[in-house]
Amino acid sequence: MFIIVALSVILFSIGNEKVPQNLTGGLLWVVIFFSAMSGLSRAFVSEEDRGTTLLLHLIAKPSTIFNGKLLFNLILVFLMNIVITLLYSALFEEFVLRNILLFLATFFLSNIGLAVASTIIAAIISKAGAKGTLYPVLSFPILLPLILISVMLTSYSMLGTSFDQALVEIMVLVCYDVIMLTASYMLFDFIWKD
Amino acid sequence: MNKYHLTAEQITKKFGRRLIFSNLNFQFQKNGIYGITGINGSGKSTLIKIIAGIISPSSGKVIHQFNNKLIDSENLHNNIGFVAPYLIMYEEFSAWENLEHISKIRGIKFNTELFNSLMDDFLLLERKDDLVKTYSSGMKQRLKFLFALMHSPKILLLDEPTSNLDDAGKESVYNIIKREGHDKIVIIASNEKSDLDLCDIKLKLQDFKL
Numbered sequence: 512m513f514i515i516v517a518l519s520v521i522l523f524s525i526g527n528e529k530v531p532q533n534l535t536g537g538l539l540w541v542v543i544f545f546s547a548m549s550g551l552s553r554a555f556v557s558e559e560d561r562g563t564t565l566l567l568h569l570i571a572k573p574s575t576i577f578n579g580k581l582l583f584n585l586i587l588v589f590l591m592n593i594v595i596t597l598l599y600s601a602l603f604e605e606f607v608l609r610n611i612l613l614f615l616a617t618f619f620l621s622n623i624g625l626a627v628a629s630t631i632i633a634a635i636i637s638k639a640g641a642k643g644t645l646y647p648v649l650s651f652p653i654l655l656p657l658i659l660i661s662v663m664l665t666s667y668s669m670l671g672t673s674f675d676q677a678l679v680e681i682m683v684l685v686c687y688d689v690i691m692l693t694a695s696y697m698l699f700d701f702i703w704k705d
Numbered sequence: 706m707n708k709y710h711l712t713a714e715q716i717t718k719k720f721g722r723r724l725i726f727s728n729l730n731f732q733f734q735k736n737g738i739y740g741i742t743g744i745n746g747s748g749k750s751t752l753i754k755i756i757a758g759i760i761s762p763s764s765g766k767v768i769h770q771f772n773n774k775l776i777d778s779e780n781l782h783n784n785i786g787f788v789a790p791y792l793i794m795y796e797e798f799s800a801w802e803n804l805e806h807i808s809k810i811r812g813i814k815f816n817t818e819l820f821n822s823l824m825d826d827f828l829l830l831e832r833k834d835d836l837v838k839t840y841s842s843g844m845k846q847r848l849k850f851l852f853a854l855m856h857s858p859k860i861l862l863l864d865e866p867t868s869n870l871d872d873a874g875k876e877s878v879y880n881i882i883k884r885e886g887h888d889k890i891v892i893i894a895s896n897e898k899s900d901l902d903l904c905d906i907k908l909k910l911q912d913f914k915l
Binding site: 561563568 | 758759792
């Protein structure tokens with residue numbers, strides 16, 4: 512629902528005017544970021560709201576819980592962002608990808624980073640009082656490097672930049688994913704216990 | 706023979722600046738029923754959670770050993786059975802579905818016969834396919850005992866085991882506690898006299914506050 516509302520608001524506010532091509536890539540990631548903020552925290556928050564966190568403590572290892580929640584968020588992120596990208600490309604004629612392979616690589620790596628970062632932040636905020644406010648506030652600085660690189664790579668794929676020329680940015684995305692995944696596994700035990 | 710050793714070394718717990726208890730030392734080496742008692746707010750539930758590895762102590766450590774082998778905190782959940790009023794099962798599922806899913810997550814075989822007999826022991830057999838949200842608080846409490854016993858744990862941790870139970874429920878719980886106390890360590894945290902009467906040794910928590 513958020514996806515449709517966000518895209519409709521953008522479409523209505525633009526009206527008949529043409530959006531500069533370099534802006535469309537940025538707008539796509541704005542919609543993706545806010546959609547992620549509205550849905551991905553549920554993995555841990557719903558357990559906390561229902562009071563079933565203790566049950567999970569008693570039936571599985573912390574790493575198993577994290578794997579399960581991460582898998583759920585990965586599936587959700589991929590499904591959600593595929594829908595966003597398809598709708599976006601159908602509604603915005605300026606959004607033309609000249610290097611689809613580069614965009615697919617960006618999309619794949621960014622979604623992994625987004626899911627991992629969102630899962631560990633969801634675990635951190637699940638025990639806090641103002642979860643709804645805290646989640647985007649805490650997520651923004653952590654996801655900012657990912658969003659910036661993703662916007663840049665999306666612009667490259669719209670301009671038709673070759674894969675080799677964008678290799679440095681792709682490697683930054685890979686590093687971001689590896690760092691987030693490693694840090695999450697190392698931290699989760701502490702977050703989960705207290 | 707179940708040779709489970711539970712050792713607490715210099716356990717201190719603080720929530721912020723508030724000290725709950727300090728320098729708690731004890732050893733439970735023999736099978737039997739042990740009690741933890743103390744006034745409200747003395748930290749009975751906190752201590753039970755620390756023993757279960759759900760929360761960490763501020764300082765000190767709890768050591769679980771089975772046949773002289775250390776059980777690491779990652780695998781502790783497979784060795785303990787836990788019952789508490791604040792433990793909540795998935796209410797959207799039936800009791801049977803809860804146990805089935807939990808068995809799968811725990812990686813244990815779903816033994817229909819064992820589960821049916823446990824359901825019968827806890828007077829839940831007739832309502833096993835009803836959603837947990839339709840259960841009374843006493844029935845939910847009995848279901849928690851099934852959850853605690855389903856994987857044949859080596860140690861049982863019971864926080865206020867008879868809360869919300871009627872006389873028949875209490876009787877069946879006491880019978881189970883006595884039976885389990887013969888071949889494993891059972892720890893009861895409670896202020897109920899009838900619960901504490903089952904215990905061989907009692908630990909008074911207000912003695913451990915500075």
